[in-house]
Each structure stands twice: as structure tokens, then as C-alpha cells.
Amino acid sequence: MRLPKLTYDQLTPEQKKVWDEVVAGPRKKMHGPFFAWLHSAELLSRGQALGLYARFQSGLPQRLSELCILITSAHWKASGEWVDHSPIARDLGVDADALEALRTGKPAKFKKDDEAAVYMLAQELLKTHEVSDATYKRAEEVLGQKGVLDIIAVLGYYGLIAMTLKAFKMQPEGVADPFADVKRTN
Numbered sequence: 001m002r003l004p005k006l007t008y009d010q011l012t013p014e015q016k017k018v019w020d021e022v023v024a025g026p027r028k029k030m031h032g033p034f035f036a037w038l039h040s041a042e043l044l045s046r047g048q049a050l051g052l053y054a055r056f057q058s059g060l061p062q063r064l065s066e067l068c069i070l071i072t073s074a075h076w077k078a079s080g081e082w083v084d085h086s087p088i089a090r091d092l093g094v095d096a097d098a099l100e101a102l103r104t105g106k107p108a109k110f111k112k113d114d115e116a117a118v119y120m121l122a123q124e125l126l127k128t129h130e131v132s133d134a135t136y137k138r139a140e141e142v143l144g145q146k147g148v149l150d151i152i153a154v155l156g157y158y159g160l161i162a163m164t165l166k167a168f169k170m171q172p173e174g175v176a177d178p179f180a181d182v183k184r185t186n
Contacts, residue, residue, distance in 0.1 A: 002168045005035050014041040022048050026056055032080050033164035047160065054157040058150035060143075063092040064118050067110075068154035070094075071122040074102045076162035077179040080172045104182050117142040122155055 008019060018041045022030055025048075030038070037044035055065060066089035073081035082103065090096055094115065101108040102119075110116040121139040125131050139148050164170070171177065 001035070001170050003036050003039055006038050011038070012041065015044075017041070018045045018048070021045070025052060032084070032170065033161050033168075036164050036168045036170065050153075050157050051161075054150075054154045058153060059146045060150045060154065061114075063089065063094055064114060064143075064147075064151075065154050066092060067094055067115055067118050068122060068151055069158050070099060070102060071119065071126070072155050072158040072162055074105070074179075075126045076159070076166060077182065077184065078162035078165045079175075079177045079179060080165050080170060081158060081161060082178045083172045083175050086178070103178060114142050118151055121148070121151055125152075125155070 006015070008016065011019060015038055019030060019038065022034060022044070027048075034044060034048065037047050055069075058065060060068070066085050069081060069085045070089055072078070073085065086099060086103075089099060095111060098108040098110045098115070098119075108119055110119050117139045120135050121131060124135050136148070139151070143151070
């Protein structure tokens with residue numbers, strides 16, 4: 001990791017306050033990019049609050065939130081997010097074969113309409129930096145306006161997480177890189 005991993009004893013009062021907020025919430029622990037963000041108590045405070053919405057409080061079913069997280073993780077080849085969230089997505093019923101295709105950069109075929117709509121919107125946005133009217137309309141028909149907005153919120157938040165993990169060279173300890181066998185295409 002490019003930034004030192006701070007321990008609780010090394011923190012300022014502001015950093016301790018936000019650390020305590022994180023561990024008191026549904027995450028129950030400090031982990032991953034939060035250790036980088038901890039170097040700016042304000043960033044961690046605001047970032048973790050957005051994360052609470054994106055992961056736990058959006059209007060998307062948890063299964064679709066986890067799919068958005070994995071789409072972002074695969075796009076960035078962000079190992080920590082894949083390691084943490086792929087078991088959750090599979091346990092929630094996201095098709096394992098489609099997730100494997102996603103991990104390896106191949107076209108994923110999701111059987112459920114809502115998963116297919118999320119995948120198409122996210123892939124189009126991440127790859128072309130645009131969303132066609134047809135793709136938007138399909139996602140809105142399946143998930144509603146708020147659902148589309150929440151997809152963008154989850155993708156954006158986990159994009160920030162992925163960039164943090166990549167920029168500061170943060171890898172999960174003791175776990176093989178799930179993208180080691182995947183060729184980087186961009």
C-alpha cells in the first residue's frame with residue numbers, strides 16, 4: 001500500500017470519530033479503501049456515508065447492488081471488491097456463469113430481466129461513456145427512474161473505491177488476485 005495503514009492509536013480526534021462511525025454501522029469494521037481515506041477524515045466521513053446509501057439503502061434489491069459492484073470491480077480489475085462481493089452476489093442468486101464471464105471480460109448473459117438491464121446500462125456507460133436511448137428506456141421500464149439513478153450511484157461510488165484500491169496499490173492480503181488470469185484490454 002502506498003499510504004501507511006494507520007492504527008487507531010495514531011489517529012487524530014477527527015479520524016477517531018469517523019473510524020468509530022464506520023465500525024458502529026453495518027460494516028462493523030474498517031477495511032479496504034477506508035484505510036486510505038482515513039488520511040482525510042472528511043473524505044472518509046463523506047465517502048462512507050455515500051457508501052451506506054449505495055450499498056445498504058438504495059432502492060435496488062441487494063442482488064442488483066452487488067451486481068453493480070461486481071461490474072465496476074471487473075471494469076477496474078479491483079481485486080478486493082471482487083473477493084468481498086462475488087460470494088455475496090452468488091448467495092443472492094446472481095448466475096455464477098454470468099459472473100465468471102464478467103470477471104474474465106467476456107459478454108455475460110444474465111437470465112433475469114433486471115440483471116440484464118443493469119448489466120447493459122452499466123456496460124454501455126462504462127465502455128462508451130454514454131447511454132443510448134434504447135438502453136436507458138429498457139432499464140427504466142424494468143427498474144423505474146429511481147432504479148436507474150441508484151444504478152448510477154452504486155457504479156459511481158464503487159468506481160471511487162476501485163480507483164482508490166488501484167491508485168494506492170491495495171490488495172486483499174492472503175488471497176489470490178481474481179484477475180491475474182485476465183488480460184487488461186484498456
